[in-house]
Every structure is written in C-alpha cells, then in structure tokens.
Amino acid sequence: MAAPKKGRRAPAGQGHPGRTLILVLLAMAGLIGGMFYSGTLTPRLGIDLAGGTSFTLQAENMPGKPNAINETNMKTAADIMDRRVNGLGVSETEVQTQGTNHIIVNIPRGTNAKQARQQVGTTAQLGFRPVLTTTAGTKTPEPKPSPSQSGKNAKGKSGQQAGSQQHASSSATPGAKPTTQGRAVTDSLKKAPSPKPTPSGSAKPSTPPAPGGDQIPPALQKQLNALDCSTKQGRAAAGEQAAATKPSDPVVACNTEGTQKYVLGPVGVEGTDVKGAKAVFDSQQGQGWIVQMDFTSDGGKKFADITGKLATKAPPQNQFAIVLDGAVVSDPRVSERLNGGNATISGGFTQQSAQDLGNMLSYGALPLSFKIVDETTVTAALGGEQLHAGLIAGAIGLGLVVIYLIAYYRGLALVALASLCVSAILTYALMTLLGPAIQFALNLPAVCGAIVAIGITADSFIVYFERIRDEIREGRTLRPAVERGWPRARRTILVSDFVSFLAAAVLFIVTVGKVQGFAFTLGLTTLLDVVVVFCFTKPLMTLLARRKFFADGHSWSGLDPKRLGAKPPLRRRRTAPTQTKEA
Structure with missing residues (x-):
C-alpha cells in the first residue's frame, strides 16, 4: 500500500518574510509619526553645531572652612555638577574645571538653560533644619497691641512676645493655595492634622520656642516680619543671608516658590549625611510620586534624633526644612522617631518636581559654594x-x-x-x-x-x-x-x-x-x-x-x-x- 504524499514545505529559514517586512515598515511609520506627534522634526544639536551659553563659576570658601578650595574639592564639585545637568552624558552639556577656583559650564541651545543654570547655581551646602515657626511669604505688618495684650503686658509679657504669639497663630493657619512642598507620609512620617480655627476665625496660637529659650529672639522675629519672600529680590537676599549663616545658628529663610517664610533652628543633619535619594512612583499605597532618602550610618543616627524630638512637638514645630543654598525646597512633617537610616517624602509631587528634589538631595551637598562671574553666548x-x-x-x-x-x-x-x-x-x-x-x-x-x-x-x-x-x-x-x-x-x-x-x-x-x-x-x-x-x-x-x-x-x-x-x-x-x- 502506497504511503500518502506529504505537502511541500518551505525551505528551512524562510518563514514569513512578507510579515517581517511589514513589521519593519510599521516601526518606521511609528517612529516618524512620533516625530510629528511630538513636534520634533530635527535632532537636537550640540553646542558646537547650534551654539549655546557658557558661564563661569567661581568657588568661594564657606564660613568655618577657610581652606576648602583645593583640587580634590574642585573635581568633586565639577563631577556633581556634571551629573546634575548632563544626565546620561549625551546631552552635550560640558562641565570642566579651569585653574584653581573656576568651573566652566557650556549649555547647548535647545537645553533648558534656565533650569540647568539653577541646578548648577544651587551647589552650596544642603542641610536639614527644624522649623521654629512659619507664616505667609508676604511682608508681615507690625502688630498693634490690643487691650488683652496690654493686660498680658501688665502681667510681665512684652509686646514683642505677644507679637510672636500672633505670628504663631497666623503661621498655623493653612494657606488657601496648596503648595508643591513634600510631606512625609510613610509609616513613620505622616501628615499632621491642620489646626482648627477658633470662634474668632484664627487658629489657636502656639508659641514657637527659640533655640535656647521659650520664645523666638526679638531680632529674628523682627527680621521675619520684615522679610518679603513674594519678590525675587527678597528671596535672593534671604537666600544669600541664610547661606552665609553658620550651621549652628538659627536663620530666616523663604521657600523656593516664595509662598512661605520660616524661622529655622540650627542644622540637625548635613547634606553630606545623605547617601542617596531618588524619585519613585508609588502605585501600592497610591501616594503618586515620592522621594526616597537613604542616610549614612552617622546621618541615620542624627536623623533619628532630630525626628524623635520633632515628633513630640505641635505644628509647625514638628516639621524639618530641607534647605539648599538658603532656600527651603521641602518642609515635611514628622509624627514619630525615624530609625533605620531612610525616609520617604510625598505629597503633591509631579514627576519632574520629585526628580528635581531627589537630584538636589543626592548631589546638593558640596564642599564649596559658587557664584556665576561670567556668562557668554557661544556661536x-x-x-x-x-x-x-x-x-x-x-x-x-x-x-x-x-x-x-x-x-x-x-x-x-x-x-x-x-x-x-x-x-x-x-x-x-x-x-x-x-x-x-x-x-x-x-x-x-x-x-x-x-x-x-x-x-x-x-x-x-x-x-x-x-x-x-x-x-x-x-x-x-x-x-x-x-x-x-x-x-x-x-x-x-x-x-x-x-x-x-x-x-x-x-x-x-x-x-x-x-x-x-x-x-x-x-x-x-x-x-x-x-x-x-x-x-x-x-x-x-x-x-x-x-x-x-x-x-x-x-x-x-x-x-x-x-x-x-x-x-x-x-x-x-x-x-x-x-x-x-x-x-
């Protein structure tokens, strides 16, 4: 009996060439469509082809460190700047040292030069300071004494101290406009409840303690009232003064948006104690974009001590401010002592703002401070x-x-x-x-x-x-x-x-x-x-x-x-x- 004939098979390896060619054409069409969808039809050119901006930064010694300008610290600073502005190393932003105390940064046209300039310019010390009090960023008018305050004055309290109480009352009242500042909301860091208003419409006053006493020093209170963070000039002046203040002294500072101003205590944790930080999207607890921080062994102990002290206090004194170049970039609240050398900041972050904060925390602490002394356009x-x-x-x-x-x-x-x-x-x-x-x-x-x-x-x-x-x-x-x-x-x-x-x-x-x-x-x-x-x-x-x-x-x-x-x-x-x- 004859065996049935088998059907002819295509030679091995041929497969379906037509389908493969169609996939390649579809991939080409998808990439070209992506170009038109994004509105980008030409490659981004480097500084040697498109021109750009070049500026020179001069290193300066910080208070208490007169001999910090050396070859090692300059190379460290240049490396940190390069990682902050150059990403994967293919964005064509060049960072290099020149001489003993200068760093040259070249930014090609098409790069967000303003953002890169801010990232490079904010390269002084990073620190974690406890918040003593906070209020709206506008200039605070001098308080007028009321009959009740006069009675308190008769009992031994000064008008300046009463003014401090009024300021604490205003600082505890939440602002009408939400901010993008991060709030720590992990198992150890939870958002503190907002203060309840009194029948008169104001929150219950809380008297913020000074670093060494029960009240904020009158000089700091006067400086806080006179500070106007809503203007660029006011924020710049406050940042310069705060950056020049010793880490062991209290300071008055603004947040980066200019919506809040603070009286901050001495530095509890320095930026050099931060091992790393990164932005992560939290899909499990639904917190959105968060920033995860890891500390060194010494930094973890310091962070545990300061969070343990802050957790026992009432708002806003249970907050710590993350200060970079004299400006508050975040002010999370603490509900309990944090052990383990890590923490999470969340609340109101976008992907970009979380990445920016993580970048600052990772690379913000430098052994030197810098100022831009020259800026030119490259053809x-x-x-x-x-x-x-x-x-x-x-x-x-x-x-x-x-x-x-x-x-x-x-x-x-x-x-x-x-x-x-x-x-x-x-x-x-x-x-x-x-x-x-x-x-x-x-x-x-x-x-x-x-x-x-x-x-x-x-x-x-x-x-x-x-x-x-x-x-x-x-x-x-x-x-x-x-x-x-x-x-x-x-x-x-x-x-x-x-x-x-x-x-x-x-x-x-x-x-x-x-x-x-x-x-x-x-x-x-x-x-x-x-x-x-x-x-x-x-x-x-x-x-x-x-x-x-x-x-x-x-x-x-x-x-x-x-x-x-x-x-x-x-x-x-x-x-x-x-x-x-x-x-």
Whole structure:
C-alpha cells in the first residue's frame, strides 16, 4: 500500500518574510509619526553645531572652612555638577574645571538653560533644619497691641512676645493655595492634622520656642516680619543671608516658590549625611510620586534624633526644612522617631518636581559654594563650517560606495541601497526622538560616529551577498543559496557587530564629554545594523529569490552563475539494484 504524499514545505529559514517586512515598515511609520506627534522634526544639536551659553563659576570658601578650595574639592564639585545637568552624558552639556577656583559650564541651545543654570547655581551646602515657626511669604505688618495684650503686658509679657504669639497663630493657619512642598507620609512620617480655627476665625496660637529659650529672639522675629519672600529680590537676599549663616545658628529663610517664610533652628543633619535619594512612583499605597532618602550610618543616627524630638512637638514645630543654598525646597512633617537610616517624602509631587528634589538631595551637598562671574553666548559658526565640510566628505565617500556596489554587485546593489535607506531613516528618527527623551545632542563626534556606521552596515550586506555567491559557485540555485548562506553570514555579522558594540560601550564608559556622543551614536547604529540585516535585508532577499530576474541569474542581477564560475548543478544520483530478488 502506497504511503500518502506529504505537502511541500518551505525551505528551512524562510518563514514569513512578507510579515517581517511589514513589521519593519510599521516601526518606521511609528517612529516618524512620533516625530510629528511630538513636534520634533530635527535632532537636537550640540553646542558646537547650534551654539549655546557658557558661564563661569567661581568657588568661594564657606564660613568655618577657610581652606576648602583645593583640587580634590574642585573635581568633586565639577563631577556633581556634571551629573546634575548632563544626565546620561549625551546631552552635550560640558562641565570642566579651569585653574584653581573656576568651573566652566557650556549649555547647548535647545537645553533648558534656565533650569540647568539653577541646578548648577544651587551647589552650596544642603542641610536639614527644624522649623521654629512659619507664616505667609508676604511682608508681615507690625502688630498693634490690643487691650488683652496690654493686660498680658501688665502681667510681665512684652509686646514683642505677644507679637510672636500672633505670628504663631497666623503661621498655623493653612494657606488657601496648596503648595508643591513634600510631606512625609510613610509609616513613620505622616501628615499632621491642620489646626482648627477658633470662634474668632484664627487658629489657636502656639508659641514657637527659640533655640535656647521659650520664645523666638526679638531680632529674628523682627527680621521675619520684615522679610518679603513674594519678590525675587527678597528671596535672593534671604537666600544669600541664610547661606552665609553658620550651621549652628538659627536663620530666616523663604521657600523656593516664595509662598512661605520660616524661622529655622540650627542644622540637625548635613547634606553630606545623605547617601542617596531618588524619585519613585508609588502605585501600592497610591501616594503618586515620592522621594526616597537613604542616610549614612552617622546621618541615620542624627536623623533619628532630630525626628524623635520633632515628633513630640505641635505644628509647625514638628516639621524639618530641607534647605539648599538658603532656600527651603521641602518642609515635611514628622509624627514619630525615624530609625533605620531612610525616609520617604510625598505629597503633591509631579514627576519632574520629585526628580528635581531627589537630584538636589543626592548631589546638593558640596564642599564649596559658587557664584556665576561670567556668562557668554557661544556661536555655531565654526562648528557649522566643520559640519559642512564633514558632510561633503561623507557624501563623496557614500557616492564611491554606491558606485562600487553597482559595478560589482549590480542588481544586488538595490538591496544594499534599500537597506541603507531604512537604516538611515531609523537612525534619524531615533536621534530626533532621543533629544527630548534623554537630552541626546548631535555634535560633530556623533556625526562622525553615524558616518562610520555606514561602513559597518555596508560590511554586513557584503558578507551576506558573498555567502550567497559562494553557494551559487557550488552549483546551487538561488533560493537554496539564499537560505544556506544565511546561517554562516549571520554568525559573521553578529560577531562583527558585537565587537563594534563592545568597543562603543567601553568608549562610552571610560570617556567624558563629546567623545561619549561618538560612542553613543556608534553603539546605537550598530544595534540598528543588526535589526536591519535580520528584519529587512534577509526577508527582502528571500522574496527577490522568487523573482525570475534574480532566480534565473540575469547578467545584471549580480548572481549570474557563468560570471561567478559556478560548477554544474548538483543532482542526486540513483543507483539501480544489481540483482533481482526472487520470492
């Protein structure tokens, strides 16, 4: 009985090339659509191509540390500034030391120069101070004595002390407008209840203690009343005065928005005691964006002591202020002693504000303070001329490659050129989208890396084409040659691209500045080469092998067996039985 015939199977490795090509086209359409959706149609350029801003910061000794300006501290400060403003190292913001007490910062056009300037400018000491009292940021009018206050004065209290009580009453009243200041709401830090108003419409007064007594010193109270944090000049003056105050002395300060002003006690925990901080989205407890802090061993003990003291006090004296450059960036409240060397701040954070606060906590404590002494605008004339010359050289080289492909590979050159076009489109779209995503900036070294990648991509095509031609020389037809040549070509392409990517990764890790742009671009285009060869070149060759022009070995296909010196076709030989078997 004859065995049933089995259906014909496609040669191994062919799969569904049409589907793969459609996926590549959809990915290209998605990236291009993302460019139009984001409104970003050109890559973000580096400072050498687009120009930008350059400013010089001068280091200054802080109170109590007259010999802090040295090579070690300057390098530490420059490294912290670089991490704060440069992110992944591809945003093209350059931070470098100059001389013994200067740091140069170059910010390319297209970067948020104002935000970067603020991050670099806020590089003095970070500290955690207990809040003694707080009130609205506007200037407080001098209180007028009332009959009840006169009676209290007769009993021995001064008018200034009564004014202090009135101020405490106003400070306990919550503002009508919510702020973005963080509130600690972990298991150990919980939001304190708002004070209940009295029948007269004001909250119950609480007398904030001074650092060494039961009342705020009259000089600090007078300074607080005169402070106007609602103006930029007032905040700047308060920040300079607070930054110049010794850590062991109380201080008057404003928050960064200018909506609140504070009297703060001595520094309880210094910024150098913060091991790290990061922004995290809390989806389990529904707190939104939070900031997680980790302290050193000594910092954890100090933090436990200060939170233990603050937890026993009434609002607003159960708060501690996180002060950077004399400005309060957050003022969370404490409900109990915090042990373990970590804490969480939450409440009203957006992703950006949480990341900014985490960045300040991680990198805000520097051994020096700085001021901007010079700011200039950098033009892109020189870089533009170099780019123009480089593009001309690249175009000439690409033209020579195209001529070689057409002369040597003929019809196969169309496959190589189509693959190069797909790689170019993917590279351009990714570079454009990475600008707003990770602050990637295209500078001259990055352009050089993209040009070098053209050679890497073309080399992958040549390896595959030569494997196919070798199979044809062995006497095979095109369709089997395409499938049999692919495994060997694939191994060679993967090894070559792995070496290129490894070199780019090492270069990116061990270098700084513009060289990182070259390494990043080289690594990105190397990965794209693998994607293009596997998902576009190979499926396209599988489809073209079914076309008569290539399958029959036309003289202009680049796969002509006669021109390649092919052997006669391989055929199976059948041997007839030499003897007839009898039953």
